[in-house]
Amino acid sequence: MVKWSVKLSKYDIKYEPRFAIQSQALADFVVDFSDDLRVEVKIEAKQILEKENMGRWRLFTDGASNQKGTGLGIIVKLPQGDILNQEISCEFSAANNETEYEALIMGLQLAKDLRIKDLQVFVDSLLLTNHFNGSYVVKGEKIALYLQILKNMALEFETFSLNRFLEKTMLRQML
Template sequence: MSGRMAKWSVKLSTFDIKYEPRSAIKSQALADFVADFSNDLQDDLDIEAKQLLEDEHLGKWTLFMDGASNQKGIGQGIILKSPQGDILPQAVSCEFSTTNNKVKYEALVMGLQLAKDLQINDLQVFVDSLLLTNHFNGSYVVKAERLTLYLGILKELASNFENLSLTQVPKEEYTEADTLTNLGSSIRIPPK
């Protein structure tokens, strides 16, 4: 490499080229630039931000969620995917004991709350629980009192979306949410 550089140096020396190192831009100079020009560009920035928000909401978002209560612990996995393919993964460790069905309800509540906070209007939810899907869609009657409370919370959250559908799919079709659930159930939070 140094041999090539030496050859080029010799060849270019006949052209009277001088090397000047590039000076670094100080962070204060950038801050001053932003401060000087931000008022003039604010209207354009507001329009651009509005267009980005509208574009974000045009497509269908997808939510994959899972929850598990096992001998390692209790965990939840949530994957929220934007229409453009951006992924927001979350693994959650729960520090309370509960059943598999309840933790799946908890995971769905958390996923819908996340989507609501992001002001998503069109959401397709995929779960592996046939029971949860049929409770939500009204095909099954909810018998357990606690699950009835969870279902009420889910219905209330669902009213925040223009279009929301819940579909049951085999766990093999979305292993990422299952992996996050296992990660969440394995995490141990040390006592303070």
């Protein structure tokens, strides 16, 4: 445990011991996920995915980088209002503009894996949105590669739009 504690300390993660689960909670869990219900769960999941793909999904991404590392944030809002969150801690260092691209590309990969067809994307990077729509000239080979990956991935959706949210309060309103 000490080895893990030392390794995780650089990520500001602290170990907290797990307390015993009351027997009724464990029994409820087993009943909820018994083999008899698996068929029903698969049918329900299929119906939900088919219905959700009929509407517009929203993807919100943000990337940040500092001395401690690189982090990516991804939020997917389903058409009926449910929200999926994904935070990714990267083991590489990158410039802030690169992390914005990394977050967006990871978000698009998640959307592709979910078989989303109609996607509206929001990022807080003015540079990224203007690179995508052609308003800004791309400088640097690495950013040009990121932009090409982004454009190729955008073509995989039936409808795709990339927008910029201006501030965190605007993001809260859109969610």
